[in-house]
Amino acid sequence: MKGISHFISGVAAATFVSSAVDLANYEHSIIITLGGLFGILPDTLDFKFAKFFQKFDYEVDPHPENMNPQKIAETIAKCINEAYKEEREVNLMLHTVKLSADLFRQYSLYFDNENREVVVRIGPVVNMSKLPYPGTEYEGDTVGRAKLDCEVLHSYDSETYVDIFGGPDFGFEKKGDKVEAHFIPWHRKWSHSLTLGVFFGLLGWLIGLIFGSPHAGLYGFVMGMGFCVHVLEDQLGFMGSNLFWPFTKKRANGIHWMRSGDAWPNFTTVWLSLLIILFNLNRFNPPQNQAFNMSWVEFFGYTFFVPLTIMLIIQKTFQTIYAKDESSDEDFEEQLVAEQNKESKMENEETIG
Amino acid sequence: MEAILQNISFMISTYSMPLLYLLVGTLASAFLSCLPALHIYNVAGFLIILWAKVNGFTTPENFLGLVTGLVVGYSIVNTVPSIFLGAPDEAAMFMVMPGQKYLMQGRGFEAAVMTGIGGLGAAFAMLLLAPILPTIVAVVRKVLQPHMGWILATIVVYIIMSEFPKGGDRGTVWEKFRDGWKSIVAGLFTLFLSGFLGFIMIYKPLVPIEFAFQNIMPAFVGLYAVPWVIMNIVSRGNIPKQHIADSTNMNWELITRGTGAGMLGGMFAAIFPIVTGGIGGLFAGHATAQRDERLFVMSQGVSKFAYYVGAFFLLFIPGSGLTRGGMAWMISSFYKPYGVEPYFRMLGFIAISAGLAFILLLVLSKLTIKFIQIYDYRLVSWITLIFITVIVLSITQIPGLIIMTVCAAIGLIPVVFHSRRMNCMGILLIPITCNMLGFGPAIASFLGLI
Structure with a gap:
């Protein structure tokens, strides 16, 4: 998946923790941002560091x-x-x-x-x-x-x-x-590991304790969660990840649902994450400050499934139209070639005659 | 029948003058937009001062028609200096690279038209969204308003984290590392340097108080327009003969996708404070995994329109009370819309003005192509630079010129090191995010600014 999809997924995951939302809302904390930061971190480790240390025969x-x-x-x-x-x-x-x-x-x-x-x-x-x-x-x-x-x-x-x-x-x-x-063997080798996610969570908790934060555990949890969400999302693709490094040595195959650069999975992930953020921030607001009162089925039905279905219908319609256009173009070209062949055959026959 | 005629007569008497002002605004804006570095907000600012000084030379409704024409015309036609003269504004900074590529391939006109189609697509999307927009904006505003601080911090963190190394494929480990990190370090340096300057500009404004509303103008001109013009002057390349294409080679699928992606980014930029159309466009490009350059150029046009016009339009959404973007702030000082009539009137104005601006874009692009092909491109760039300097000097005087020069030095860093120009947005993002999170004054105090 693209960096933005991982990043926003990490942010969305953090908003499931009501105390993290409260901390962000009332104490100007950037705890939810940390979810995004650690959501993109596995790829940062690979593409900004590990990549350069790879040696080639x-x-x-x-x-x-x-x-x-x-x-x-x-x-x-x-x-x-x-x-x-x-x-x-x-x-x-x-x-x-x-x-x-x-x-x-x-x-x-x-x-x-x-x-x-x-x-x-x-x-x-x-x-x-x-x-x-x-x-x-x-x-x-x-x-x-x-x-x-x-x-x-x-x-x-x-x-x-x-x-x-x-x-x-x-x-x-x-x-x-x-x-x-x-x-790209250096990618998702050690950086994309749930174990490392737990390690970062513990590190966050420890740093929080050192600085005397009463919410050290919460910070650690959000950091670890953002990291692990990235690793799990990557399992949806082809390459997979080394899920339990350093205990496992090889990448486990992905489930082949999507490719990292595909437009649809990236767009739906970003769209769904934005909706999750909106839904969670609203439900953790005090009742008098809530902007809407819908069940999650209603909310995601209206804001995710309905627009997504419309978009898919539009895309399918375009694909059908352009497929027809292309085939009619091909028919025309075939017709043209056939006519040219016929003409040249007649010319040859005339020449031979 | 009589009732219908009466209604028509009422509509003509009510809307004919505002419509006339709208057309004048669009025409004026189209020509002003071709002048590099002249932001339409500067023109609107002067008009408002003039309007106040001469005790309101026309009614607020007529004046509103004029400024609507200005902002719509600018958001479509301003692509001309961006592509042909290499002098973008802060919302067009991502359009410039592919736009310049098209120019260097002799396809500058095609790029301008694609951007214009994007503007029309955005206007159409706004019309389609009109019935549900008030609900969406009200919900988003109520839910996100208390969280704006960390949301802006999240945007800054994403900008920093999403810049990946360019190059770094050859040589030893250290050589690869150094080559790969060159652009990242340059990007970070640009972001923090512009952020530092942003703190100075907010806490110790250099521009004279009577021009306070133009405070940011010389900075944006310095960060985005001047570096590119300088690069055009020092580069040895000449632009090739420009081809006036009959078709942009875009189909309806591409137009729909580009409009969707651009609207996503543009509305994001319009709703969130200090997020510009360029940033919104970049996020939308990443989110929709765009690869096609045509899609990219077009969606930037959509994003730019949605950012400028959308932000202005938010002011008219019934019950929203949202003031976003320079134009909305200026207008809100003397005009408060009530009910649904101004909302739908504004929609109509936007549609009419966008159509006219698109036609003007075609004409002005062709004229600009003639101009840059008659004269040497470096000479054109020199004229552009002199013009920019004169404009900044006349509006913001010597302090503005100093700001522009400092900002141009910062803006040259990403151009030279091939890092993202978006990092220059640190000038707004860093100080305002710090302020919203509550530690801006502490940093300003540490820097000795207060």
């Missing part, structure tokens, strides 16, 4: 004017085969190919287990939105293939695109008679 850094897909494929295959033969984790970094401030040459890698190959494709030039520019296809060789000694297990996508910002990296590790590909 191999780095692929293609030259923009001399992209060699075969060489890239061979380097990737070498990593996988080395991990298989030497039974150790081999780390590989795939650098992006930056052409200007906001243009990148895209390339992708695909683990083809059927043919025991890794396939690399050189793609078009894309902008920061990952949208390709027409007519920018690479002019040299665009496909490279290299043989693998084993099959590759991948819990993330079978095809990985290397395009904008920093490139992705992989950790390859032997598992049985296969090699497992860990996508």
